[in-house]
Amino acid sequence: MPNKRVLVVEDDLMNMRLAQHILEVEGHTVLKAATAHEALAQVESTLPDLILMDVQLPDMDGMTVVRILRENAITRDIIILALTACAMKGDRERMLRMGCDGYISKPIDIQDFINTVRRFLSSKTGTEK
Amino acid sequence: MSSVTNILVTDDEVTTLKTLSAGLEDMGYKVATAVTGQEALALIRRQLFSIVIADIKLPDISGLEILETAKKLNPETAVIMITGHASIETAVDAINEGAYAYILKPVAVSELETIIKNALREQRLLIENRELVESLQQSNRRLEETNRALEQVSQAKSDFMAKTSHELRTPLNSIIGFSEVLLSKTSPIGETTRDEFLNYIHVSARHLLHLIDSILDLSKIESGKMAFEPSEFDLAVLLEDVKITVLPMLATKKQMLEIEIGEGISSIFADEAKMKQIFLNLISNAHNFTLTEGKIRVICQLETPHLLHCSVVDNGIGISPQDQQRIFEEFGQVKTSPSARRQGVGLGLSIAKRLVELHGGKIWVVSEVSRGSTFTFSIPLARKGGCLNAQ
Numbered sequence: 001m002p003n004k005r006v007l008v009v010e011d012d013l014m015n016m017r018l019a020q021h022i023l024e025v026e027g028h029t030v031l032k033a034a035t036a037h038e039a040l041a042q043v044e045s046t047l048p049d050l051i052l053m054d055v056q057l058p059d060m061d062g063m064t065v066v067r068i069l070r071e072n073a074i075t076r077d078i079i080i081l082a083l084t085a086c087a088m089k090g091d092r093e094r095m096l097r098m099g100c101d102g103y104i105s106k107p108i109d110i111q112d113f114i115n116t117v118r119r120f121l122s123s124k125t126g127t128e129k
Numbered sequence: 130m131s132s133v134t135n136i137l138v139t140d141d142e143v144t145t146l147k148t149l150s151a152g153l154e155d156m157g158y159k160v161a162t163a164v165t166g167q168e169a170l171a172l173i174r175r176q177l178f179s180i181v182i183a184d185i186k187l188p189d190i191s192g193l194e195i196l197e198t199a200k201k202l203n204p205e206t207a208v209i210m211i212t213g214h215a216s217i218e219t220a221v222d223a224i225n226e227g228a229y230a231y232i233l234k235p236v237a238v239s240e241l242e243t244i245i246k247n248a249l250r251e252q253r254l255l256i257e258n259r260e261l262v263e264s265l266q267q268s269n270r271r272l273e274e275t276n277r278a279l280e281q282v283s284q285a286k287s288d289f290m291a292k293t294s295h296e297l298r299t300p301l302n303s304i305i306g307f308s309e310v311l312l313s314k315t316s317p318i319g320e321t322t323r324d325e326f327l328n329y330i331h332v333s334a335r336h337l338l339h340l341i342d343s344i345l346d347l348s349k350i351e352s353g354k355m356a357f358e359p360s361e362f363d364l365a366v367l368l369e370d371v372k373i374t375v376l377p378m379l380a381t382k383k384q385m386l387e388i389e390i391g392e393g394i395s396s397i398f399a400d401e402a403k404m405k406q407i408f409l410n411l412i413s414n415a416h417n418f419t420l421t422e423g424k425i426r427v428i429c430q431l432e433t434p435h436l437l438h439c440s441v442v443d444n445g446i447g448i449s450p451q452d453q454q455r456i457f458e459e460f461g462q463v464k465t466s467p468s469a470r471r472q473g474v475g476l477g478l479s480i481a482k483r484l485v486e487l488h489g490g491k492i493w494v495v496s497e498v499s500r501g502s503t504f505t506f507s508i509p510l511a512r513k514g515g516c517l518n519a520q
Contacts, residue, residue, distance in 0.1 A: 012299055014329045018306040021326075025316045056295070085298035088291045106302035110309045 004121055007031040007048040009039040009065070010083070011057055015106070019052060019083070022110060026117070036060030040068065043075055050121055052083040053100065063098040070099045079120045083108075133159045134249060135176065139169040139183040139195060140211065145236065149182070152238035158245075166190035173199050177206075179252060180245055184211045185219050185231075193223055200227050205255055207248035211236055292460040296340055296474065300333035336474065343476040347459065350483045355403075357487050362401045364429060365390055371408045371427075378413065383422045386412070391430030397437060397510055403484045410477035411441035411504050417473045418463075418502065419445030435510050444501040453494055457482045481506070 006028045010016040013034075020030045031046055033039035036057045043051070051069075055062040062082070069075040079102075082095040087105040095103050104116055136158045140146040143164065150160045161178070163169035166187040173181065173195070181199045185192035196208045207229035212220040220231035229248045232241060307326040311318065318326070349355045368388050379386055408427065415425045426442040448456060448463060455461035462475035481504075485492045490508030 012303075014303040014333060015299065015306075017325075017329065018303060018310070021310060021322075022306075085295045085302065086291070087298060088294055106298045107305040108302060110306065110313070 003027055003029060004049040005029045005031060005046060006117070007033060007039065007042055007046070007051045008083075009033045009036075009051060009057065009062065010054045011035065012054075015054075018108075022113060023117070026114060034058075036062065036065045039065050043069060043078070047075070048078065050079040050081065050117065052081050052104070052117075055082060055084040055086050055095070063095065063100075066099040081116065081120065133157075134180065135159050135161070135178045136180040136182065136245070137161045137163065137169060137172055137178045139163040139166065139181075139187065139192070141165065141184065141186075141188050145184075145211075145234075149236060149238065149241070152241070153245075156242060156245075166192070166195060169195050170198055173202060177203055179205075180207050180209065180248060182209045182211060182241070185216045185223065186213070191219075193219065193226065196223055196226055196228050205252055207245075207252055209241070209244055209248070289459055293344060296460060297337065300337045300340070303329050303333040304337070340474040340476075343474050343480060346480055347476055347483070350480070350487070355487065357400055358402070359398055359400050361396050361398050364394055364397050367401060367405055368408065368427060368429070371405055371412065374409060375412050375416070378416055379425070382416065382419070384416060384419060385422075385424045387424070387426045389426065389428045391428075393431055394429060394437070399437075399488060399508060399510065400484075403487060407481045407484050407506065408439070408441070410481040411506075413473060414477050414481075414504070415441050415443035415445060415502070418448075419443040432507060436507055437510055438505060438507045440503050440505040442501065442503045447498040447500050448494065448496040448502055449498050453496060456494065457492070478504075 006023050008016055008019045008023070008030060010019060010032075011034050016032060016034070020032065023030050031042055031048055033042045034057075036059050039051075039053075039057075042048070053062045053066060057065070062084070066080055069078060069080065080100050081102040081104055082100040083104045083106065084091070084095070085106040086095075092103045092105070102116055102120055104113055134157075136153055138146060138149050138153070138160060139162070140149070141164050146162050146164065150162050153160045158180075161172055161176075163172055166183075166189045169181075169183060169187075170190075172178075178199070181195065183192040183195045187195075192210055196210070199206045199208050208223075208227070210220050210223045210228050210231040211234060212231050213234045217231075217233075220228075223231060229251075230244050232244060307330050311323060311326055311330075346355075368390065372386060372388060375386065412425060412427070419425060424444050427439065428442065429437065429439045432438045452463045456463065457478050459479045460475040461479070462473060482492050485506045485508060488508040490506055492504065492506040494502055494504050496502035
């Protein structure tokens with residue numbers, strides 16, 4: 001797996017650290033944002049290959065960030081995976097409907113997490129999905 | 130309708146009028162009489178008649194006008210028209226206009242009695258029917274209201290479940306994730322990193338425990354299992370106890386705690402354990418939202434001899450007006466900056482509010498962003514003379 005830039009949007013520092021560790025072991029460069037505004041600024045300046053998006057952010061709903069990114073021609077095609085502790089019935093469907101490409105619920109299973117990220121990154125490097 | 134039935138008889142032939150009214154009175158009815166249409170209208174407007182009997186042909190107005198007025202004022206009034214053969218067509222019209230029946234002259238009192246009895250029976254049925262419909266509509270409305278209230282409760286319950294699930298999963302993610310990382314032998318981890326991760330597991334597990342305890346407290350209060358157990362105790366001793374409990378927590382942020390107890394307060398009559406919990410939760414909240422080296426004050430005073438006011442004042446980050454609306458809700462805490470250790474579990478104020486309410490008291494907040502917050506609760510000291518210093 002070639003090195004990719006992955007933006008983790010997460011307001012819980014420990015959960016952020018965990019995602020960072022796993023992704024770095026995978027060989028990726030990890031970019032971090034703890035708020036929606038930081039996330040938007042990061043995306044604009046770095047155009048990451050993949051975004052892991054928490055839903056409950058201090059300043060804005062994560063899904064609002066997704067909508068903003070999807071409305072912008074430059075950021076529209078970035079892979080966005082919801083990474084969230086919202087794991088009640090219907091949450092997955094809601095987030096896919098709101099523009100996420102995939103959904104990972106917390107607590108994560110590390111192998112599943114790695115596989116999901118790999119799958120999305122490789123589908124994107126090959127042909128457009 | 131009252132036990133005595135009011136009947137109005139209108140006829141310009143005085144003899145007929147007298148015969149009819151005498152006959153009806155013999156049957157036990159209360160009878161009023163009128164010889165002109167205007168007189169009849171005046172009576173109808175003044176009082177309620179169950180039965181109105183009127184000659185169709187009156188010298189001043191038509192009996193139909195009496196019918197119209199009587200029905201308009203009280204739709205349940207039964208109007209019986211008296212008619213001669215000459216005006217029988219008008220009588221038929223009257224039936225179409227809502228008259229109960231018509232009776233041909235000369236009027237036989239016995240025939241009239243049968244009609245009146247039938248009319249009264251029908252009237253009773255109508256009234257009962259209407260009352261039944263009304264009471265059904267009323268209970269329907271009540272059921273709808275209850276239903277709406279239940280729906281709200283149910284919605285609140287599932288919201289709470291969703292939030293709880295979210296709040297449990299967040300620390301669990303750290304606990305499961307970091308322990309999996311530490312257990313996996315695929316990538317080597319340095320000693321510093323290992324300690325860092327172990328610390329996260331520990332902090333998250335502690336957080337989880339606190340969260341579970343709080344949820345249990347809350348559900349105990351919710352289900353009404355937490356009894357109000359007042360006793361007489363010394364407020365100063367309680368606050369000293371609280372202080373000893375919170376000092377280690379405050380020391381982590383080098384925060385100061387001052388306790389001021391107003392004059393005249395010594396022993397109070399309240400639920401000691403719950404009072405302690407209220408103070409602990411409010412101080413803990415102040416601690417979380419006050420910066421390092423901040424100051425927290427607890428001020429207790431008697432607002433009246435029977436009303437105790439206690440405030441927990443901090444000079445922390447404060448709460449914006451829109452956030453003040455929801456901070457007493459479950460998980461309604463304000464997310465500020467990201468933190469390795471979440472600031473509390475988001476249930477402390479909600480629990481404090483319920484415990485204050487268990488005392489029959491109130492809690493509120495006054496706050497200004499970046500200046501600090503003051504949480505105040507007031508509880509009535511109604512029994513045992515309230516403040517006991519006088520004893």
